[in-house]
Every structure is written in structure tokens, then in C-alpha cells.
Amino acid sequence: MVSVSNYPFEGFKENTKILGVGSLFRPIYSNRWNIDLQLSPKQVKDFLSISNAPAIARNRILKATKKEDKRGWKRRFRISDTRDWDIKTIGECPVQRLEKWSNPNQLCFVFTIGEDITIYLPQFELARTLFFHGGYLSRTAIESDCLKSEFAVEIDHENNAIIRVMPSASFTVAHLNEPKCRNYLSWILLDEDAKQSYESITKYQRKDGIDYKNYRRWNFQFDPPPLTHVWLQIRGQFSNDSKSCFVHEIDEIKGIPNKSFRSIEMAHPDFERLIPSEGQAIRPVSNNPESPLLIHDDIASNANTLPIVMEADSVSIEFKTPFHVTKITSKERKQGSTLSGEESEDKQISVSTEEGVEDRGLPGADWDTLNDETDYEQFFENKFVCFRDMVKILIETYGCVPTSKAIPPLPKIGKCKKHILSTTGESRCMAIIGLQVGEKTVHLLEVDTSDADKSLSTQVLVVKDLEAWETNVERLKRELLQSSLRWPKKLLDELCGKDHFNGVNHPQAPSSNKGVLELDSIAGWASRIYSWMLRL
16 A cells, blocks of 8 residues: 555646535546546646545645645534435535635535534535545446446345355455455445445436536535434534534544344455465565655556555544455465565656556556444454453453453555455454553553464563553554564564563464364463563
8 A cells, every 4th residue: 555645646736725626527428537626726637537536625735745734624523314404505605715616506415513503515525435435436436337237245034145246347356355345345235325325326417417518517416325323523614604614524424324234245256365385476566655656547557457555535434333244265376475576666656546458558556545443343352262261361360450452453554465364355453452460551462363374472561651552552553564473672662661571472272273272271371471461
């Protein structure tokens, strides 16, 4: 994953601000939709393709030369039901803005929150937050029946769901290999409200789009899912005179209702199960996370290259009911160690966000703007059965007092694939347990290495700054991945101080069942960890 928070689009001047987002248009002879933009300063090019919808929000800076904090009136609130909202045009909003359109008919949802404040929420911004987190869903939402033709959903009498991805589907396998992408796509496919909302975009475009001269134009509109009792966090421009806010951007949406299933599986003919091997693989040059990118939206991408994943300002989402999508694999492939190809950290790489064409075009690139904060801990608990039994002994036998517990997935970092279990395609997680021992708090860290021949030692540590632990553990997770699943001793020394952390090896598991430890060995494991807890 490559960070492109400066939005380096070709064809724009440096530090170009998006003042407004207008109507959608495409040439009559083409199927590529674009979005009108109002920019400062004004320039010849004033639009981006719909593939880049994840990056399009008011007040964002294109080709930024320096990092700036997000600005605007910020408010977090809970909505009751989108079906109670009114619909008006942005021209009817009383907030005075720099955004001026000759056709101010883009649509807003209008509703009231606490203190009698009226919110004007552009429909495109809500759809971007809900659906436009990558090129595929952004493009196909406007003019396609892809959900019907590219995915087959089967639900049995016991409420188990299977999503079969057709071989012809253009949703890339690289994206479907990511657990959060599988989860989000399954929400759209399996939740009837979400699916109807997504498909309503095409419905309105076909009904209300206007062909004039050489172009088809359309003011974006869709029917949102009810989003009952969902929390939104927005940024925008507030007017004290009218007690109104015009929303520029949605930062987070929490508590999204979703239909629950006993189990959810996804099958694709190209899903692979990786088998450890002593061979070596060459990493493509285009995956160098240090290489600056230049994004083109007017040139096709090469379908024969692996797409570069671009990370920028993300939307935090959270589902009301946690769920888990299991990947069904039908192929096996040997996994070799990775060698870097020849690459230059300073060389700029031109990439394309458009649909792929065989054997020609620029290296492909796609957006990843989804930050899934749903608590999936219940699905990862079974990965740490022996560790949990060992912690139970620490509590019941040695009198340790539990203070905290978390089982977060490891984040995706650059080109690294270690955040995913190579055998199952599931997220790799870290169990983090806080225990009070006398006057000190000790943390135990355990990483799921069930896909490896050797396990990573249990880390026992006492941090210097407990208040900063939540932030520092994020640093620790990132450096753990960057170190190819080795404990980052330099960072641990910084966080804990010398002689205040130690790795304790796991007991030897029976060769017949490496996932199970005998009770005596678990007790011995607890004893060794407790002795280190007293020493630190």
C-alpha cells in the first residue's frame, strides 16, 4: 500500500483546492463517467473520473506540497432514520460558500440535529462514504447490473451464506484477498437495504440523466439505506445566522445495521492457499512503497500488472453486528521468500486508476479508503485458545488481576502481506492482555503464527507510559510487520526501557497436533511467564 495523501493527480496545478463537487457527465460515445469540480485556482482541467470518487471531497487539496490538518466545523451526532430526511438542492442551502455553480441543482439530504441545527448533506458525499472505497464499486454503481451478473448468492435453510464470484468478475482478486474488502462487499450483497441503495444509483442515472449534444449529464441521486440510529461524524461550514451546516466530508459512520448470518463464505476460482516453500519470488518494481506516484485518469491501466493500492484520507466505518467472511480456496501455490526487483526510491511512477486493457496502458492503481473499526474479536478468540488457558492460570493460580484485553487485527503496511494468514486469507491478529501484578501493570503480547513452522515468542513487558500505550501499541504492530514478524527490540527498548521486556518461548506442541498443548506444558508456560513478570 502506497500513501498518496497529497493526491498527486496529473493535469492539476500544485495545491489545488476542491471548492465544489458538481454533476456527473460522460461523452455519448463512451462509458467513462466524470465528476465536475469547482477548483481554486481555476484551471483548464476541472473534473476527475468516477474511478477516483474515493478521493473527491470538498476542501481537499490536489497535488499538495505540504501536509495540512483538516479544517471545518466538526460535529458527531446520531441520526434516527434516513427515511425521515428531506431532499433539497445545494442552491437552497443558506450557508454562504465559495462554491458557486451556474447549475446549483446537485441534491442534498436535509435534516435537523440537536440545538435545532439544520444539516445539508450532499447526496454524493453520503454515497461516497457508504460505497465508493475503490474503483470497482465507484464505476459500476453508475451504470451496471454487476451485482446480479458477477456474484451469485446462496443462502441455505440454516442461514449459511455463500457468495460465488464469477470468473468474469472485474472485482480484482487482490482486493478480495483483503478481509475488510470481502466483508464490505458481502454487506452490499447480503443486506437487502444496502443492496437496494447501491442499485438505486444506476436506477436514477438511467431515469434522470439527460443527453445533450455530445454528452450525457446527471445530477447525482440515490436512496440511502435507513441507517437507523447510526452515528455520523462530519466536517463542514457552519452559519451562526441560519444555524445551518453544509457538509464537506463525512469522517466516520458507526453502528451500520447489517443482516446477520450463521456463517458467510466467499468462493472465487482464483483464490489460492499459499504453501511455504524455499523458493524465491520477485516483487514487481511498481510495488515500491517509497516511489512517488503520479495518478492519471485519462489513460487505461494495464490489466496484466498487479494494481498498486493507494492509501489516503480514510472513512472510519463500524458495523452494528460483527461478521466474518471465510475465503474458500480451490488452488494451492508455493510461497517463496521475496526478492526486490531493481527499483529507485526517487523515480516517479505514472499509474492509472481506470479499467484495465490487456497488454497495454500504465501500471494499474486503486484506492483503499476504508478503515473498518468493527470489533471482530469474537471471531479471533479461537486462534488463542492455549494462550487464553495460560492467562487463566496466571489469574487463578498466581493472583494476577486482569486490567485489559484486546485482539486487534494487524494493519496492512506497504507491500507487506504478513497482516494476512497465508493459509486461510484471514486477518493475522495480536492478543494484548493487561495484568496487574502487585504495584505494576504487565502486558502480554501474543501473535497468531498458525501459518508458520515456528511461533513467535510471547512478549512480556512493562511500559514506561501507560497513558500512551494505546498509541504506542499501534507503532508496535506496524514495526512488527515491517520486521517480518520479529519483535522490534529497538522500539521495545524505547517504550519499556532496558530489562523491562522479554520474549518467552512457547512450549513444544505434539507433532500430531501443533495447535494443541498439553495441560502440564501450559502450566509450565504460565510459570515461566509469571517469573518474568516479577523480574521486570
